[in-house]
Amino acid sequence: MTxxxxxxxxxxxxxxxxxxxxGTILGIxxxxxxxxxxxxxxxxxxxxxYYMDSVLALIFLVSIYVGSVSGGLISxxxxxxxxxxxxxxxxxxxxxxxxxxxxxxxxxxxxxxxxIGGLISWVLLAVLSPPLAxxxxxxxxxxxxxxxxxxxxxxxxxxxxxxxxxxxxAALGVSVAMVGPDLSSGTLRLTFGVEPFNSxxxxxxxxxxxxxxxxxxxxxLDTSAPIQQAKFRLSEMFLSAKDYTRHSVNFLRxxxxxxxxxxxxxxxxxxAAIVSYSVARNTSSHPEKFGTGAEEGIVASExxxxxxxxxxxxxxxxxxIPGSVVDAILIGALMxxxxxxxxxxxxxxxxxxxxxxxAALIANVVMFAFMLFFSGHIAKLCMIPKSMILxxxxxxxxxxxxxxxxxxxxxxxxxxxxxxxxxxRLGGLPIxxxxxxxxxxxxxxxxLRSGLMLYDGSLLPMFTRPIALLFLVAxxxxxxxxxxxxxxxxxxx
Amino acid sequence: xxxxxxxxxxxxxxxxxxxxxxIFLGANSLPSARFEPMGxxxxxxxxxxxxxxxxxxxLAMSIRAAQKGQPPKDRPTPSTRGRVRAFAGAxxxxxxxxxxxxxxxxxxxxxxxxxxxxxxxxxxNAKREKLWLVVISCAVSIGTALLLTKILSVVLxxxxxxx
Numbered sequence: 001m002t003x004x005x006x007x008x009x010x011x012x013x014x015x016x017x018x019x020x021x022x023g024t025i026l027g028i029x030x031x032x033x034x035x036x037x038x039x040x041x042x043x044x045x046x047x048x049x050y051y052m053d054s055v056l057a058l059i060f061l062v063s064i065y066v067g068s069v070s071g072g073l074i075s076x077x078x079x080x081x082x083x084x085x086x087x088x089x090x091x092x093x094x095x096x097x098x099x100x101x102x103x104x105x106x107x108x109x110x111x112x113x114x115x116i117g118g119l120i121s122w123v124l125l126a127v128l129s130p131p132l133a134x135x136x137x138x139x140x141x142x143x144x145x146x147x148x149x150x151x152x153x154x155x156x157x158x159x160x161x162x163x164x165x166x167x168x169x170a171a172l173g174v175s176v177a178m179v180g181p182d183l184s185s186g187t188l189r190l191t192f193g194v195e196p197f198n199s200x201x202x203x204x205x206x207x208x209x210x211x212x213x214x215x216x217x218x219x220x221l222d223t224s225a226p227i228q229q230a231k232f233r234l235s236e237m238f239l240s241a242k243d244y245t246r247h248s249v250n251f252l253r254x255x256x257x258x259x260x261x262x263x264x265x266x267x268x269x270x271x272a273a274i275v276s277y278s279v280a281r282n283t284s285s286h287p288e289k290f291g292t293g294a295e296e297g298i299v300a301s302e303x304x305x306x307x308x309x310x311x312x313x314x315x316x317x318x319x320x321i322p323g324s325v326v327d328a329i330l331i332g333a334l335m336x337x338x339x340x341x342x343x344x345x346x347x348x349x350x351x352x353x354x355x356x357x358x359a360a361l362i363a364n365v366v367m368f369a370f371m372l373f374f375s376g377h378i379a380k381l382c383m384i385p386k387s388m389i390l391x392x393x394x395x396x397x398x399x400x401x402x403x404x405x406x407x408x409x410x411x412x413x414x415x416x417x418x419x420x421x422x423x424x425r426l427g428g429l430p431i432x433x434x435x436x437x438x439x440x441x442x443x444x445x446x447x448l449r450s451g452l453m454l455y456d457g458s459l460l461p462m463f464t465r466p467i468a469l470l471f472l473v474a475x476x477x478x479x480x481x482x483x484x485x486x487x488x489x490x491x492x493x
Numbered sequence: 494x495x496x497x498x499x500x501x502x503x504x505x506x507x508x509x510x511x512x513x514x515x516i517f518l519g520a521n522s523l524p525s526a527r528f529e530p531m532g533x534x535x536x537x538x539x540x541x542x543x544x545x546x547x548x549x550x551x552l553a554m555s556i557r558a559a560q561k562g563q564p565p566k567d568r569p570t571p572s573t574r575g576r577v578r579a580f581a582g583a584x585x586x587x588x589x590x591x592x593x594x595x596x597x598x599x600x601x602x603x604x605x606x607x608x609x610x611x612x613x614x615x616x617x618n619a620k621r622e623k624l625w626l627v628v629i630s631c632a633v634s635i636g637t638a639l640l641l642t643k644i645l646s647v648v649l650x651x652x653x654x655x656x
Contacts, residue, residue, distance in 0.1 A: 051645065162551075162554075164547060164550055164551045164554065165505065165551065167543075167547050168505065168509050168544070168547045168548065168551060171509070171540060171543050171544045171547060172509070172512070172544070174540050175512060175516055175540050175544065178516075178536060178537055178540065182533035184529070184533070185524075185527075185532070185533050187523060187524060187533045189519065189520075189523060189533055189534075189537060190516060190519040190520075190537065192519060217579060217582075220575070220578050220579040220582050220614075220615065221572075221575035221576065221578070221579050222575060385615075385616065385617070385622055386615050387611075387612045387613075387614075387615035387616035387617075387622060387626060388612060388622075388625065388626060388629055390611060390612075390615055391607065391608045391609075391610075391611035391612045391615070391626075391630070392608065392629070392633055394586065394607065394611060395604060395607055395608055395633060395634075395637070396637075398590070398593075398607070399637055399641070402647075402650060403641065403645065403647050406647075406648075408590070408593070408594050408650060411590060412590075415586065426501060427501040427504065427505045428501060428505070429505065441536075445536040448531070448536070449529060449530075449531050449535070449536075452529070452530040452531050453529050453530060456530070457530035457531075
């Protein structure tokens with residue numbers, strides 16, 4: 001508790017508050033614009049953070065994450081286009097409400113739900129992360145290795161497309177990560193004599209390529225008609241206390257669902273929103289209203305997706321395992337600043353760990369205030385033509401990579417990964433699984449090799465140590481559930 | 494009723510299997526383990542085996558689905574205009590990168606080629622939009638060049654100069 005209060009004390013200053021405010025507003029803005037998102041923006045701004053203090057860099061990036069998940073609500077409600085995948089379910093009821101002339105009411109409920117979801121999950125983040133980090137200190141190398149395998153299987157199971165395609169994407173990410181010098185011996189691997197590959201595929205060109213450039217290609221190919229915007233007045237944004245208290249059970253339930261799903265490694269806010277929406281519909285006394293402008297639908301989706309942000313930060317800070325794809329990029333940010341994510345962060349660099357926790361709360365408050373008063377203006381930004389946004393995004397990708405690495409070759413690698421990312425999307429290979437494989441592969445290999453050295457080449461402790469066995473059993477269940485689940489249902493019938 | 498196999502149903506497993514073979518061959522050239530049970534070749538071998546297995550499974554399941562008559566999933570195909578636009582965008586990007594690396598032109602003109610070129614490919618024919626595009630492109634390229642050189646002390650590519 002003292003460390004957390006100290007962290008708040010350190011953040012009450014001009015520059016920390018400036019970066020939290022800037023990050024949140026940028027996140028909301030980018031989250032509102034369909035086609036852009038937190039992953040893209042954070043990847044794009046990673047080179048800029050090289051020159052920043054580590055704490056400021058991380059609170060800036062975390063604030064972007066908090067803002068972007070909420071920003072998707074604006075375009076989902078006013079433009080019928082979710083700004084982020086996590087706002088897909090909000091579109092189902094938000095836009096119909098807007099069409100009925102209740103756009104302000106829909107936005108207000110969404111913003112308040114986002115705020116409450118963020119608050120409840122923040123309490124769990126602050127309470128659970130330190131003891132989880134302490135517990136994780138008992139993890140050995142095989143526990144970490146199995147946890148990474150569990151993360152791969154989870155993200156494969158929940159990604160679009162089949163589980164097999166998700167696993168193939170993760171395996172491709174692992175393969176890409178192996179190119180270059182071996183971390184232990186320095187031996188060059190899988191370079192096939194191409195000299196620029198001797199340093200491997202660097203983090204920034206790879207991430208920018210698969211996330212940003214592939215999306216730019218997608219947007220270039222999209223020739224759909226310009227979008228129409230629903231209007232609202234600021235006075236409609238302020239509802240009575242009764243309007244909010246009516247949804248109190250939904251707020252709490254959706255926040256807890258979102259937090260729990262956020263904790264699961266590699267899953268993310270979109271799944272949190274979908275699950276919470278489904279539960280709200282199944283438990284509602286008027287399920288037929290869902291999809292036609294049901295307030296409960298907006299509340300469930302927005303509370304859950306914001307709650308999942310703080311939920312995903314729990315395994316990131318405590319275990320060093322990303323709770324979502326955006327967290328995987330945040331791990332990249334930690335690595336850039338020579339910080340080791342995981343339980344050691346609380347003991348070795350508590351100002352970073354608690355700084356992230358404190359920033360998440362302040363960003364939530366900034367998000368609430370900014371969205372309440374400026375949602376209409378943000379919606380206008382969504383009308384900026386693609387002909388202006390996409391070239392600037394492409395330009396900043398090129399400049400960002402060049403600034404970070406100093407090599408034009410890395411720009412070509414980024415463009416190649418962009419094309420590969422686009423082809424992966426066409427082939428049903430989820431990008432999130434690829435990125436998770438790429439980010440976690442070096443860590444997984446290090447843990448496996450450490451475990452083998454520790455136990456004289458024996459894999460038996462993977463089956464005899466209780467926590468490793470638990471993760472192994474969970475991995476097997478997730479891997480075989482698509483086959484076993486239908487069989488069990490048939491037997492029951 | 495059988496359905497024909499879609500292109501991605503063959504390509505994806507083929508790429509996975511092909512890559513797994515490439516990784517296996519690459520791992521073969523690595524030295525064996527010294528001072529530890531698993532050397533630098535160990536993880537590549539594991540990844541290669543898993544990728545191969547997944548590729549074979551994916552191909553088998555795609556063939557089985559086609560034989561069972563399961564209709565293929567609808568995948569949106571881009572319009573001809575979209576394809577032309579993307580191709581033109583790729584050409585503009587390649588030319589701009591070539592100019593950025595060249596010694597006879599500076600960073601700002603090369604950036605303008607990229608920004609105005611890509612914007613031109615994507616814009617509808619509104620005059621006002623094109624005017625804004627030029628203004629924003631100039632501001633972004635000059636502003637970025639100043640930021641890189643004066644604040645971040647980055648050496649610009651190509652001839653290292655603004656113009």
